Amino acid sequence: MRRGCDQPLLSTLVDYWFGDLSTADEERLEEHLFECDDCGDRMRAFVALGDGVRRLAHEGAVQMIVTRSFLETAAREGLRSREYVVRPGERVACTVTAQDDLLVSRMQADFTGVSHLDVLLQVEDQPEVRIKDVPVSPDAQELIMVQAMPAARVLGRTVLHFHLVAREGPSERVLGDYAFDHTPTPS
Amino acid sequence: MAGRYTSDSKRRLEYADRALEETDAERDAGDSELARRLAGGDSTAEAELYGRLAPRVRVYGLRHLRDPAAADDLVQDALLMAFRMLRTGKVREPERFVSFVLGSCRRIVAGLQRGAARRQRLLERFGPELVPAAVCDAPPVDLDGLARCLERLPERERSVVVMSFYAEAGSEQIGGELGLSTGNVRVVRHRALARLRACMEGTS
Numbered sequence: 001m002r003r004g005c006d007q008p009l010l011s012t013l014v015d016y017w018f019g020d021l022s023t024a025d026e027e028r029l030e031e032h033l034f035e036c037d038d039c040g041d042r043m044r045a046f047v048a049l050g051d052g053v054r055r056l057a058h059e060g061a062v063q064m065i066v067t068r069s070f071l072e073t074a075a076r077e078g079l080r081s082r083e084y085v086v087r088p089g090e091r092v093a094c095t096v097t098a099q100d101d102l103l104v105s106r107m108q109a110d111f112t113g114v115s116h117l118d119v120l121l122q123v124e125d126q127p128e129v130r131i132k133d134v135p136v137s138p139d140a141q142e143l144i145m146v147q148a149m150p151a152a153r154v155l156g157r158t159v160l161h162f163h164l165v166a167r168e169g170p171s172e173r174v175l176g177d178y179a180f181d182h183t184p185t186p187s
Numbered sequence: 188m189a190g191r192y193t194s195d196s197k198r199r200l201e202y203a204d205r206a207l208e209e210t211d212a213e214r215d216a217g218d219s220e221l222a223r224r225l226a227g228g229d230s231t232a233e234a235e236l237y238g239r240l241a242p243r244v245r246v247y248g249l250r251h252l253r254d255p256a257a258a259d260d261l262v263q264d265a266l267l268m269a270f271r272m273l274r275t276g277k278v279r280e281p282e283r284f285v286s287f288v289l290g291s292c293r294r295i296v297a298g299l300q301r302g303a304a305r306r307q308r309l310l311e312r313f314g315p316e317l318v319p320a321a322v323c324d325a326p327p328v329d330l331d332g333l334a335r336c337l338e339r340l341p342e343r344e345r346s347v348v349v350m351s352f353y354a355e356a357g358s359e360q361i362g363g364e365l366g367l368s369t370g371n372v373r374v375v376r377h378r379a380l381a382r383l384r385a386c387m388e389g390t391s
Contacts, residue, residue, distance in 0.1 A: 010377075010380065010381065010384070011377045011381075014376060014377055014380055015373065016250065017250060018351060018357065018358060018376070019357060020358055020373055030247060030289060031286070031289060033243060033246065033247070034243050034247075034285050034286070034288070034289045035218070035285055037239070037242075037243075040242060040243055040246060043246050044242065044246060046380075047246065047249055048326070048327055048328050049328055049333070049380070049383065049384070049387070050351075050352045051327065051328075051352075052327065052328040052330055052333045053333065053337065053348055053349060053352040053353065053383075054352045054353050055330060056330060056333060056334050056337060057349045057352070057353035058353065061330075061334045061337075062334055062337050062338050062345070063338070064345060064346060064349050065342055065345075065346045066346065066349065066350065066354075067350065067354075067361075067364035067365065068364070069350065069354040069356050069360065069364060070349070070350060070353060070354045072354075073353060073354045073355070131342050132341070132342070133341065133342060133343055134342050134343070135342065135343045135346050135347070135365040135366060135367065136365065136366055137363065137364060137365060137366035138366055139366075140364075140366070148338075
């Protein structure tokens with residue numbers, strides 16, 4: 001049983017977990033993990049971290065930009081997603097109930113040619129918040145945002161304005177404005 | 188969600204820079220020595236060797252089977268067979284017993300991935316010999332703290348981390364869905380996980 005080992009690096013353990021190592025490197029690492037309990041401990045800590053991320057995602061605990069794969073996984077796990085599909089310029093009445101597991105905004109837009117996307121969020125008369133460099137495929141037809149459920153559950157009657165903005169060098173181009181007219185559901 | 192989860196765990200994300208820890212003479216006995224003792228009929232070595240190997244087998248199982256219950260099954264199946272063969276003199280090189288166990292794991296996982304109903308057959312054959320599970324996993328992380336750290340990540344990094352762990356999507360799929368190259372997904376993921384670890388350790 002080895003102690004005091006600091007190899008391989010965390011990045012190698014991460015690549016191993018996600019299947020990004022070559023077969024030969026994977027086998028070498030597995031042999032090492034079977035002999036080195038320091039690295040085994042690090043691997044187990046990493047697995048626990050990933051399990052924590054998975055649980056938080058399952059609970060919709062934080063705001064996240066996701067893709068359809070995420071929603072498909074949530075559906076397979078039996079989660080109830082309340083989804084609002086909104087086209088540019090639209091305003092939608094929305095809420096969240098005690099039975100909902102996830103609250104999802106699906107903002108449709110044409111992302112063709114977009115390399116950098118920012119989301120501007122304004123809640124009533126609060127200062128505008130800019131979420132920079134949001135990931136989206138140029139082929140996507142919508143930006144899918146899972147709202148943080150702890151915040152959504154305590155949100156009072158509020159209008160949330162989202163603006164999708166493509167950054168192109170020094171200039172910006174608005175892809176769409178979306179308004180979510182939120183009304184709490186009595187529990 | 189504050190207070191819903193126990194908060195107990197910077198140490199779980201410790202890296203490998205700890206000082207040598209083991210001082211107890213019995214625990215200092217190497218895996219090979221334990222295997223030789225067990226092969227020679229010293230049954231007191233079995234629990235110690237099991238305690239050492241079970242966590243290693245479980246991580247291997249989690250990596251390849253992606254299911255905690257299946258990984259627990261692998262621990263039972265692989266060690267049960269390997270110990271039985273060791274006790275009955277069928278392991279030619281007891282000093283290389285750890286490699287033998289890894290080889291057994293690889294064969295069992297390959298069988299499972301081919302859809303073999305090996306588990307049921309093993310249970311029927313060896314059920315009465317099953318060793319009680321006593322696998323020491325890392326304790327679960329402090330979820331409240333992890334949620335705060337996730338919120339601090341840049342949006343792109345949070346998306347890649349969540350898609351990686353929750354949707355179990357590979358680098359190529361995530362890249363395709365988020366408009367990133369496969370290499371970029373790996374870079375973003377490495378950076379994000381390093382940030383998460385540092386945040387959980389309170390160093391950023």
